[in-house]
Amino acid sequence: MRGVWRVADVRSAEETLMREVPDGTLMQRAAAGLARRCALLLDRVYGARVLLLVGAGNNGGDALFAGALLARRGAHVTALLLSPDRAHPAGLTALRRSGGRVRTRWDERLPADLVMDGIVGIGATGGLREPAIGIVEALAVRAPRPIMVAVDVPSGVDVDTGAVPGAAVTADVTVTFGCLKPALVAGPAAPLAGHVELVDIGIAPQAAPALRIAGAADVAEWWPRLTAGSEKYTRGVVGIATGSHTYPGAAVLSTAGALAGPTGMVRYAGTARAEVLRAHPSVVAADSVAGTGRVQAWLCGSGIGTDEDARTALHDVLGTDLPVVLDADALTMLVDGSSADRLRDRDAPLVITPHDREFARLAGGGPGSDRVGAALALAARMHAVVLLKGDRTIVAAPDGTAWVNPTGTAALATGGTGDVLAGLLASLLAAGVDPVRSAVTAAYLHGLAGRVAAEHGPVTAPDVAVALREAVASIIP
Ligand SMILES: NC(=O)C1=CN([C@@H]2O[C@H](COP(=O)(O)OP(=O)(O)OC[C@H]3O[C@@H](n4cnc5c(N)ncnc54)[C@H](OP(=O)(O)O)[C@@H]3O)[C@@H](O)[C@H]2O)[C@@H](O)CC1
Numbered sequence: 001m002r003g004v005w006r007v008a009d010v011r012s013a014e015e016t017l018m019r020e021v022p023d024g025t026l027m028q029r030a031a032a033g034l035a036r037r038c039a040l041l042l043d044r045v046y047g048a049r050v051l052l053l054v055g056a057g058n059n060g061g062d063a064l065f066a067g068a069l070l071a072r073r074g075a076h077v078t079a080l081l082l083s084p085d086r087a088h089p090a091g092l093t094a095l096r097r098s099g100g101r102v103r104t105r106w107d108e109r110l111p112a113d114l115v116m117d118g119i120v121g122i123g124a125t126g127g128l129r130e131p132a133i134g135i136v137e138a139l140a141v142r143a144p145r146p147i148m149v150a151v152d153v154p155s156g157v158d159v160d161t162g163a164v165p166g167a168a169v170t171a172d173v174t175v176t177f178g179c180l181k182p183a184l185v186a187g188p189a190a191p192l193a194g195h196v197e198l199v200d201i202g203i204a205p206q207a208a209p210a211l212r213i214a215g216a217a218d219v220a221e222w223w224p225r226l227t228a229g230s231e232k233y234t235r236g237v238v239g240i241a242t243g244s245h246t247y248p249g250a251a252v253l254s255t256a257g258a259l260a261g262p263t264g265m266v267r268y269a270g271t272a273r274a275e276v277l278r279a280h281p282s283v284v285a286a287d288s289v290a291g292t293g294r295v296q297a298w299l300c301g302s303g304i305g306t307d308e309d310a311r312t313a314l315h316d317v318l319g320t321d322l323p324v325v326l327d328a329d330a331l332t333m334l335v336d337g338s339s340a341d342r343l344r345d346r347d348a349p350l351v352i353t354p355h356d357r358e359f360a361r362l363a364g365g366g367p368g369s370d371r372v373g374a375a376l377a378l379a380a381r382m383h384a385v386v387l388l389k390g391d392r393t394i395v396a397a398p399d400g401t402a403w404v405n406p407t408g409t410a411a412l413a414t415g416g417t418g419d420v421l422a423g424l425l426a427s428l429l430a431a432g433v434d435p436v437r438s439a440v441t442a443a444y445l446h447g448l449a450g451r452v453a454a455e456h457g458p459v460t461a462p463d464v465a466v467a468l469r470e471a472v473a474s475i476i477p
């Protein structure tokens with residue numbers, strides 16, 4: 001698991017360490033790491049043209065010191081000072097001593113193979129300001145486009161939320177210091193960071209992380225293991241109440257997702273029985289939730305519709321004392337409040353998997369640009385684990401912990417992939433995995449499956465279901 005920390009926690013960790021090391025040490029470590037990464041991005045440092053965009057704070061200081069290191073290796077380094085009176089004095093001296101040049105006016109002709117964005121870092125408030133906006137826009141359309149390296153964070157993003165309040169830098173690479181920050185991994189800011197490289201400068205935040213990122217090792221650890229004594233019932237049985245005559249595909253896809261999971265058996269309940277059995281002969285099918293044998297968790301929602309039968313299915317699922325995943329149509333049915341008493345009376349885990357429009361219906365407004373904050377608020381209100389789908393899917397728990405999924409891919413933005421995800425998630429719950437871990441694991445493997453499927457061309461939801469097995473096999477020993 002990797003942690004992601006907010007600015008206040010980074011600052012406090014920085015202060016702790018600064019009491020132990022000589023002045024300027026952290027900036028020297030940051031600049032050395034930054035210069036090393038920039039050198040790797042350039043074909044050749046000697047003779048390369050490097051442009052530093054230098055703001056008024058320490059972020060600009062990092063850029064100046066890194067520029068000095070590159071200048072010593074023969075790069076032609078020019079620093080453009082955006083607030084000439086406030087540029088980091090020691091950084092400026094170092095750059096000048098190393099042969100770097102300093103400019104205080106933007107000129108379209110300033111050459112650049114690589115641009116270092118040291119406009120603003122964790123001291124940012126609001127979007128970029130002039131003259132930075134004009135300069136960043138001009139560089140973004142320059143041909144050939146220079147390599148854009150953001151120092152610590154892309155300038156212009158809201159570091160704590162990942163919102164992008166105005167103009168911002170789009171980086172190819174962000175070299176960040178000490179620890180990851182929310183804007184590098186979540187919200188609309190995350191894609192602006194490009195490839196994120198972490199430079200260890202010795203800080204170790206003590207606070208709980210604002211966000212967590214699962215890795216393959218976590219997923220492998222959480223996935224239930226088969227033993228010699230395993231049999232279908234001990235592995236868990238998952239119940240799937242999805243799809244209908246009108247939408248049998250949703251039933252087939254969510255069942256496929258469940259079959260890729262760790263449970264030993266899948267029971268289907270609903271009117272798409274025939275289609276499910278044709279596609280997946282190992283499934284045991286019934287017409288209704290009430291008529292289904294014992295299961296350890298339920299998935300209810302996608303393609304089930306909102307008619308009387310669908311309402312009965314939702315009512316019956318929520319009437320159990322089992323973990324439940326609600327998706328799509330089930331979320332729509334929640335909004336009218338008719339299941340409120342059932343929800344209130346439940347102690348068993350509930351996981352909901354909305355996309356933005358479903359989220360808006362449930363929460364009374366869309367997630368906005370603070371997606372983590374919005375997901376956490378809904379989780380607390382509904383006493384449910386919220387898996388908010390997106391390019392960087394968020395998993396938020398009622399206890400205030402939040403995760404962001406690192407494996408997402410745009411290839412998954414196609415109809416039916418959410419059904420596969422929900423099926424897998426329900427299977428993990430039925431196998432006894434804790435609800436947050438189930439949601440994080442399902443999102444992780446679903447993202448990997450999307451990537452695997454995309455290697456073979458345009459992706460459809462059935463491709464993702466097939467690729468899920470390969471994704472599981474690549475992670476689970
Ligand atoms: N933490 C660590 O361990 C280490 C941190 N280090 C580095 O220090 C950085 C933090 O430095 P910092 O605190 O000096 O703030 P910083 O980000 O340079 O910005 C402040 C200046 O920007 C301005 N400004 C604000 N918003 C703006 C906007 N939207 N658009 C334009 N300008 C804006 C603001 O102006 P003002 O509002 O005062 O007019 C103020 O002058 C950190 O990100 C990392 O790179 C490393 O060196 C070593 C270890």
Ligand SMILES: [K+]
Pocket residue numbers: 059117118119120121150151152153154155
């Ligand atoms: K920056």
